Amino acid sequence: MAVIAATISVAAQADDIISRFTIRDAGQFAVDTAMGGTVARNSVISTSTPGGIGEERDHLTSVAVGGNIGLGSGFEARLSVPYLRNRYDVDVNTPVPGNFSNKIEQWGDALVSLKYRVFRSGNGSDEMLINGSVLHHSGTSGFIAIELDYLHSFNDDLSFAVAPRYTKRQGLAPNEVGLGAYMMSKLTPQIRVVPFLYLTRIRSYGFAFADVPNIGDISNVNFSPSSVLEIGLEMRYSPVNSWNLTPRLVAFHQTPIDSSSSNVSGWGTKNGLSASLTLQKEF
Numbered sequence: 001m002a003v004i005a006a007t008i009s010v011a012a013q014a015d016d017i018i019s020r021f022t023i024r025d026a027g028q029f030a031v032d033t034a035m036g037g038t039v040a041r042n043s044v045i046s047t048s049t050p051g052g053i054g055e056e057r058d059h060l061t062s063v064a065v066g067g068n069i070g071l072g073s074g075f076e077a078r079l080s081v082p083y084l085r086n087r088y089d090v091d092v093n094t095p096v097p098g099n100f101s102n103k104i105e106q107w108g109d110a111l112v113s114l115k116y117r118v119f120r121s122g123n124g125s126d127e128m129l130i131n132g133s134v135l136h137h138s139g140t141s142g143f144i145a146i147e148l149d150y151l152h153s154f155n156d157d158l159s160f161a162v163a164p165r166y167t168k169r170q171g172l173a174p175n176e177v178g179l180g181a182y183m184m185s186k187l188t189p190q191i192r193v194v195p196f197l198y199l200t201r202i203r204s205y206g207f208a209f210a211d212v213p214n215i216g217d218i219s220n221v222n223f224s225p226s227s228v229l230e231i232g233l234e235m236r237y238s239p240v241n242s243w244n245l246t247p248r249l250v251a252f253h254q255t256p257i258d259s260s261s262s263n264v265s266g267w268g269t270k271n272g273l274s275a276s277l278t279l280q281k282e283f
Helices: none
Strands: 029-045 052-072 075-092 098-107 111-120 126-135 143-155 158-169 176-186 191-202 205-207 221-223 226-237 243-254 266-282
Antiparallel strands (some): 052 075
């Protein structure tokens, strides 16, 4: 049985970072398309056999279309829809050598977000935003996320943001808490760079099923908490007015997940890379 743990934070998959921390005036809007890919590798570990018993490899590619619109009074809304292609391969060495592959290719569910500027200082150097996102799905990929963003501008060319987030997931998937830190710097009138760190804590979780033939009792299975550290860099290039091209590169590391059942495998350390390219047109 495979239970796929979260690897990339919701924040890292959202619209580009500068757009996330911007509130548009009423009637202003932007449309974008993003292409991305993630590769990851981790070991499969057994609670009954010391050491690893196999390896799992994940490959995810996506193309998403989205748009933002200013609603006025400090509100902005966003809608995005992805097309996903996900493949993962599992090789097991013991007790019986074998391999398993699965590929899913489909349109994903729409992600709806609403931002609100709670506070802005008189000189505009300090802002606080609240950002809520909803994705409904019949399985375990749906979630409700709430993020609080604090931004401080040192000058017109340098600003800093910190963003705590809580994510409530559907079904058997574990809930998450996260914290991101972002430094936004303008190198030239056309180029801005955003190095960032993001730490996610995945809560412990479990499920209860009846006996499964050829597997045994997997009732009341619990999985240990896990943490994900992401280190990334984003660069926005604006060659002409109202057009933005934003590449992003993220490296991530996830700690092991242990299983309480000898009939259900856990996961070793997971490492991976994620890259994306976003093209945006502002109106």
